[in-house]
Amino acid sequence: QTKFEFWYGLSGDLSERIQEMCGTFNQSQADYEIVCVSQETYENNLQNTIAAFRADKQPTVTQISDGGTLDLMLSGAYVPVRQLMEENGYDIKWDDYFSGIASYYSTSSGELLSMPFNSSTAMFYYNSDALKAVGFEGAPQTWEQVEKIARDLKAAGYDCPVAFDPTGTWQWFEQFSAAHNQPIASNGNGFGGLDAVVQFNQGKFVDQLTWIKKMYDEGLFVAKSKAIGETANDAFVNAKCQMSSSSIADHGTFGKQAIEGMLWDVTMLPLWEGTERTNTLVGGASLWTLKGSTPDQYKGAAAFYAFLATPKQAEWWSTVTGYIPVTNSGFKAMTDKGFYSAAPYKGRELAIQSLTATPPTEYTRGVRLGNFGAIRLEVANAMQEVLFNNVPVQQALDAAAERSNAVLRKFEATYPGQTLP
């Protein structure tokens, strides 16, 4: 029996699901034993994977989130998934994968480098009871509506109309930009080369942050985060906050954690009136096979991927979490079964709708920037500067942009002469 390791960046309920999945895999066959190790967060996992790789103690498979994709691509530390599957005799229908998802993890020539696994996008959650209580039926579609509802809620005595995670750049910044077809960086969000510069300090995000600030100052948005002692998700499931933006991945968890009798629902990210929805970005993570394992371990990894790709397994995964199916056929099969037509899974199809709203534009293919984690930190800082320290929006974003560009330049210099694969 061959043992190999799989490191992942999820914790809590989602981590338990992964352990369950690993158990099923180990039960399903006798040749391999997968050891699944939680590293708590995506950032931590990337960090520890790198450390372990430098020490030659890396796992065979690691889960890297969307933001870390470019870091992996240039690392020279991986075995492309397509090659891996071919060499181990698995025939995967690669074109069955949602094109948006596949292209995020592929080279420009279309070679898929990592195994799509848990894909998501950002959504808007709301407490239907509360909204009803102030006379709003259905799902909020525009930020104008959100503002009005928030005011009404406040007036009706709700302390926290909208939970705002000031470190939540993914949903509040990246996905907002995608939905409104706003550039995050030049060169098509970096797909065009390592010399991209960020552009988030221009365009709609500036207005969006200005608006968020206004809402925050009026107490309509309330900051909720780990540092504050209560995350936005917790505040939402505990019905303390009535609206929140988070990954579709949390749909399953919310279902479990929402307090007794609370009615809630999910919808696509709101838009500003008068704007056209473009597709949102693929979130979540993919599985990378790292160099340095034995052929047997690679066989095991391949078997594991194949196992994940089985319709039964994919369906289970999408059921117990909120992650969307990653193949067309999978999605079709589930839709056909009526999976999405009733509670508690109703609404999740909207995520796919959001992801596929339009064909990807230059700015909605994804983000391919080096050391993107550091850039996210800069934006998160800027958001907090604006909210907590009353720094003017433009000034905060300009500063963040300048620092982000420095990060990009340093990244470029660290990989001199390299081009995007």
Place this chain on the structure above:
Amino acid sequence: MERRAFYQNPVLPWLLLAPQLLLVLVFFYWPTSQALFWAFTLEQPWGGGNTWAGFNNFLYIFGDGRYWATVARSAFYAIAVSAISMCLALTLAMFVDRALKGTRMFQSVFVWPYAIAAPAAGVAFRFIFAPEAGLIGAVNEMWPGIWNPATNGFHALGMVIVCHAWLGIGYNFIFFLAALQMLPKSLSEAGAMDGARPYRRMLDIQLPLIAPTVFFLLIMNLISSFTDSFGLIDVMTEGGPINATEVMVYKLYVDGFKGLDYSGAAAQSIVLMLLVIALTFVQFRWVEKRVHYN
């Protein structure tokens, strides 16, 4: 006093020293040289290779306003922590030195903070200072929003400083008390005969005479607040909000391990090392000087 009774043996001392020297070489000198190397190159995070960068890494951090902000913050942090902790410890030591009945019990208790892991104290203080919890947070009941270290940088920094100062009380107390007790009792008595009251004696006689200890502790506290702050900050604030509690050692960790900028972090390490060495050096010069009393 120089020792004059020695053993002579060409091999034995080297055998005895070998394990320690090996460890020091492997875990100290090698990494330090490595850091130097990285500081002058751009190291790829995945270890794929590096390119020579000259002084660019240093120029980069020195040209970075946020780095300087961190330096200034570290300095403030260090001074505040040292000052608070040392003043408290000195006051306690002064009174304990009077050796009234029952002092032993107090003396034992004052040492306790030394035993506590910084992160453990961090957790406790985080609760004490949590805005939503029932201790300091209670002020928010009266004046909502007045206290919130999660969003207010000053609150956060203050909270960490208080915790770090608390942690240092034990160590400082031990040294102050020892120093005070080592002073000949007759000096205080002579002061009393000369007509000086306790406070006056403290200022005129005890403090100047334990100046070497004060100075020693100052340096140790400064070094400790440059270095030991890591666990505390990681548990209490993770450097936030908005870097308000990011001190040098935390920044180099964040930049290196989270920001994957090994070279920048190495350059920061070198700067921090030089700083600590400089402090230690000052300390040694002083130690040499103080030998002059008797």
Place this chain on the structure above:
Amino acid sequence: MTAITLSGVKKRYLKNPVVHGVDVTIESGEFVVILGPSGCGKSTLLRMIAGLEDITEGTIAIGDTVVNKLEPRERGCAMVFQNYALYPHMSVAQNIGYALKVAGMPRAQRDAKVMSVAKSVGLDPYLTRKPGELSGGQRQRVAMARAMVREPKVFLFDEPFSNLDAKLRVAMRAEVRNLHRSLGVTSVFVTHDQTEAMTLADRLIIMNQGIVEQVGKPSEVYHRPASLFVADFIGSPAMNLIKGQFDAIGNFLHGRGGMLHLPGAASIAAGRDVTLGVRPEAVRRVEAGTRGAIAAVVDYIEELGAARLVYADTDGNRIVLVDERTDALGTGMPIHFTLGENDLHLFDNADGKRIEMRADHRVPSLLNA
């Protein structure tokens, strides 16, 4: 005006009594030395006068004021400590002037005063030095200057010379004596060195285990020790002390059948266990056959240069004598000696007290039976 009166002064540490009740009056202007073995309570007594220790019982008065409740600074005493207790971080001038500074004397006046005191003890060239840069004797002088500058009513010294080497000690002794002569301030000086005590004191207070054994002039103490303890403690080599008993007719029986005849003593000491004391220098070596000569056998000899000490055995008692002769003398050889009747001391073993012998007790002279 500034006599010191100790009445029933006792000191206990916790339950532990270390001074058992001292009644002494120290006259104004007198130089009194407290002498006693280590741990007998000398320092404790001195420090009670200074105000550095509580007085457990009794009263101490300086001049007309009972000072029991006063802080040290209010008693008008100055003290010179055993290790000088100079402030090591202050210059000589600062050390001397510190008390004045604390008292709030203006700078100019203070400097003048420091200067004049420093001059008087010859310290003026060293005013800017730190104590660490001074020799032992100079430090000693700083300590004295520091005491003098406040013009105290009383000087207290706690073994001020014990850290000095032998030569310097002799020199400093002279300085303290001169100081006292010129200032005339009541002084109390503690020491366990008898030479120091004898040479300095107007009067000695001999202490032992918290009790005052004798108070008196040095010569008095030497020549008429009030107790066995004092007799043994004062003088070097120590007084020969021989235990024995007087019979009814004045024969003193001691050791293995030794006998001395001292008829007069019969009336004051017959039948009591007593100790007969005689100083080594009062034991005179004589030729065999001299009247009253007592025989002994040499145990060993210590050569001192100027003289030699002969340790000899007489009827099982060890006797030491100072012998200035230079004839060959060795272990086992017989010698003879006489005891001067005026040099005899008698003590009652029961309480250790001296038994006074009047002239008529002594005559006729001693005889070895």
Place this chain on the structure above:
Amino acid sequence: MTAITLSGVKKRYLKNPVVHGVDVTIESGEFVVILGPSGCGKSTLLRMIAGLEDITEGTIAIGDTVVNKLEPRERGCAMVFQNYALYPHMSVAQNIGYALKVAGMPRAQRDAKVMSVAKSVGLDPYLTRKPGELSGGQRQRVAMARAMVREPKVFLFDEPFSNLDAKLRVAMRAEVRNLHRSLGVTSVFVTHDQTEAMTLADRLIIMNQGIVEQVGKPSEVYHRPASLFVADFIGSPAMNLIKGQFDAIGNFLHGRGGMLHLPGAASIAAGRDVTLGVRPEAVRRVEAGTRGAIAAVVDYIEELGAARLVYADTDGNRIVLVDERTDALGTGMPIHFTLGENDLHLFDNADGKRIEMRADHRVPSLLNA
């Protein structure tokens, strides 16, 4: 067999010479004391014999073997250290037996030996105690037992009594002397205490600044000091030393016009700068008008009990005399004294060496001009 021969022994620390070339032979069975002021190189010399210090130059032989290259344990010396150097964590028995244990002696035999040695110094009741639980004198005895147990050919002592109090010191002196008498082992004893040295030594080696000033019996050293240094160093109170010059007819001119007449000295010392020495006990107080009496004025007096020291000024020179009279005497009073001609010492100021005076140099007696 176990004489110790030092030939041209020198010691330098780095470039710093501390022993300048010592040639001495210590006879077999002799008890030799090395005496000198602190820092003169006494310990260094002793430690070179023990093998604890390298010998920079010269040779040391113990018995017939040159030991320069031998390890301490091979030299057959045992040493008693100043602070005893007992192993604080071992019991008395273990301390005494440690050397035997290291030498591999079987347990039973070792125990027997330790027991017998311990008995001989009266330590047998304390064998299981730790050094910390012993009195100073008992510790001292353990140190000696530890040295004795190895049956060494040579005993070395480095100020073994300096941590003891005065009384104990005298007692330990007697013990060491007895030890030496009974074992007869060649012993070298270092001290800076002259009483100790005088009373213990068969022969004294007086050292000063790395140089041997005099080797001789205690009385020889006292009565015929070979140099100014020895004259000043030995004896307490120290010898009166008066600088001056002899003229051609033997007048000794000193101080502010003082003059003594010593015709015989003219032949040996005329015209040279010399120092005339006389011990305080050889200065005899006489009535005014006595033949040869010299006048002086009393500076001050120190009362010693048995006698008093009178410090007086004669023509600008300070002279000390031991006065056994008891008449009233005070500062400023005139006294007269004579000098015994046999007690005079003469030294050449140039090299500090003694100028030997034969009987005919001294007669006729001194006169104050």
Place this chain on the structure above:
Amino acid sequence: MIERSPLFDFITYATMILGMFLVLVPFWITIVAGSQNLQEVSQVPLNLWPSGHLVENIQTAWTRSDLGPKMINSLIVAVGVTTGKIILAALSAFAIVFFNFRARMICFWLIFITLMLPLEVRIVPTYSIAANALLPFQTILDVFGITGLIETLSGVRIGLEWNLLNSYTGLILPLVATATGTFLYRQFFMTIPDELVEASKMDGSGPIRFFLDVLLPLSRTNMLALATIMFVSSWNQYLWPLLITTDRKNFGTVVMQLKALIPAQNGTPDWNVTMAGALIIMLPPLLVVALMQRWFVRGLISRDK
């Protein structure tokens, strides 16, 4: 104590009590909060009296952070560091103090300098050494061409490797390497009188016997002191284990777990569980210090002066 006025005594006690209050408050709060249930601990203001749920909170914290194995790990590390340090430090200090060899002072400084730079400031490069502790030697071999030479001669390529990540060795060795112990021993050895060395020389024992028979028995209290200091400091290590253990499950230590105990990582703000966890984590070193106070105070002081 010179001024004996009751007022001054009162001030003294008052200050000491205030100080004690200051020092004890965090402990008290930890105990109080750790013994309350979720509802009690969420009260504002907090009830400052302990309640009865301590055991159950400890159980919750224990299982939630998997403290059982972590405690064992912490203990292994603390004991490992302590013993390693006591032994190595004694040996090296012995060599430095009692042997006269040319490089004595150089060795002393080589070791001593490491005191100045705590692990935290050189953390990044030290991490890389943990990946392969033999890297320096490999590099030396490479640089001097020895690797190549051997490869051409024997065809075998030397690849020295010793990975310390996720291992007790990795957790322990770098902490053993620091110079505190050597320095403490040195300070103590310097106080051993020369005569003791000489006496043992005269008694015929060589350096090893002297070390075993005399020095070690005399160092007992210093060993206790060092042991206390080392136990506390290695138990309390945070950053190093954090970095070197990617496998937290098997090699994590308790102190690392503290962060995971803080609410907002786990949903409800159950500070009571957090505090109960913190309490058990801070207890072992506190007990050691309280019990060994005498020794360790002495050790601390002689270490740094």
